[in-house]
Amino acid sequence: MDFRFGPEDDAFRDEARAWLDAHLVGEYAAAARDGRPGSEHERTPTRRSWERELGAAGWIGLGWDRRHGDYGNRTATLTQQVVWAEEYARSAAPGRVGHIGEKLLAPTLIAHGDDGQRNRFLPAIARGEELWCQGYSEPDAGSDLAALRTAAVRDLADGTYRVTGQKIWTSLAHDAHWCFVLARTEPGSQRHHGLSFLLVPMDQPGRIEVRPIRQMSGTAEFNEVFFDGAVARTEHLVGGPGNGWRVAMGLLATERGVSTLVQQIGFAEELAQIVQLALKTGATKDPVLRDRLVRQWAELRTMRWNALRTLGSGADPGAPSVAKLLWGGWHQRLGELAMQVRGAAAALGPTDWSADRPYELDALQRLFLFSRADTIYGGSDQIQRNIIAERVLGLPKEAR
Structure with a gap:
């Protein structure tokens, strides 16, 4: 595959x-690198303002298919989308708060939604004004998503659905304006059947409750969300009644596949930080640690080229699962390597304990703790291997 940047890409x-250099000033410059995975609690008001700054300049939604309309986003080729991701990472811009809407919901609405849904929601996402969260996992339906029990009952009197149930591990639900919810709309249905994909407003006091989940890293970007007759309008059901599983799987393919390229740029930055620390502390004198550093670098390069190949090769049912297996394990090993390079000091907490900041870890400690979940969230490694085995290799399905 030929993946070279041309003159138009260089101009882009x-x-x-130039835009990033001109706008990353003041409070935005002070928030540099804040809000990355595991640190989503940092400078949220500033990052929400930054989201609107990006939207006003058309930088949100570069990869959206515009055959259905112009939603206020710039047009950009595939290579230009990669260019923007590289420059965004280079500039150390704040972590995005609108990525769930831009990278997950928007492509789903473009593929499965209708014109009314696209015209209502995509412009607001492109302006950086409306934030989204994902209502998939439940206490008894995590990796086995088809076992979900959240129900949505059609109210014929007012043309709405009433959603009742519980979702868990809902990232950024405490900041979101909307949640896309996978719910059972056909009573008595089982497994993948009878599910629907609903867009639910979060501002429903008494009908939606969000409870933060404190993690071992000390942060709480995950939440439990309780729906007690929450209202979703009929016209906000995506893909038609009972077609929720197809819509949801299309969204997960986006989460596990294409979007990982941007993620890998952040991985490279973390690896560079660990290499610099190893050089500073003399850890590179240990041949085992030195070999692990080189191996992490080589594996990251391999993941990058695999992601680029996937972007340019069209549909591949196994590509998203392969990508998830690769980056999940790689990032987890990177967190372990960071602690090895730090040595005994990695077990020490901060020296500036206070009542306001009783559990504030440094970046590498958060990396280690947060990355323990990398092989679970977004679909566990076991589930990804089953998908590859059954859907790509044609092996017999796992006994249930």
Whole structure:
């Protein structure tokens, strides 16, 4: 595959770099690198303002298919989308708060929604004004998503659905304006059948309760969400009644596959930080640690080229699962390597304990603790291997 940048890409890079340099000033410059995975609690008001700044300049939604309309986003080729991701990472811009809407919901609405849904929601996402969360996992339906029990009952009197149930591990639900919810709309249905994909407003006091889940890293970007007759309008059901599983799987393919390229740029930054620390502390004198550092670098390069190949090769039912297996294990090993490079000091907490900041870890400690979940969230490693075995290799399905 030929994946070289041309003159138009170079011009696009110059434009992106100039815009970022001009706008990453003041409070935005002070928030540099804040809000990355595991640190989503940092400078949320500033990052929400930054989201609107990006939207006003058309930088949100570069990869959206515009055959259905213009939603206020710039057009960009595949290579230009990669250029923007590289420049965004280079600039150390704040972590995004709108990525769930931009990278997950928007492509889903473009593929499965109708014109009314696209025209209502995509412009608001592109402006950076409305934030989203994902209502999939439940206490008894995590990796086995088809076992979910959240129900949505059609109210014929007012043309709405009433959603009742519990979702868990809902990232950024405490900041979101909307949640896309997978719920059972056909009573008595089982497994993948009878599910629907609903867009639910979060501002429903008494009908929706959000409870943060404190993690071992000390942060609480995950939440439990309780729905007690929450209202979703009929026209906000995506893909038609009972077709929720197909819509949901299309969204997960986006989460596990294409979007990982941007993620890998952040991985490279974390690896560089660990290499610099190893050089500073003399850890590179240990041949085992030195070999692990080189191996992490080589594996990251392999993942990058695999992601680029996937972007340019069209539909591949196993590509998203392969990508998830690769980056989940790689990032988890990187967190372990960071602690090995730090040595005994990795077990020490901060020296500036206070009542306001009783459990504030440094970046590498958070990396280690947060990455323990990398092989679970977004679909566990076991589930990804089953998908590859059954849907790609044609092996017999796992006994249930």
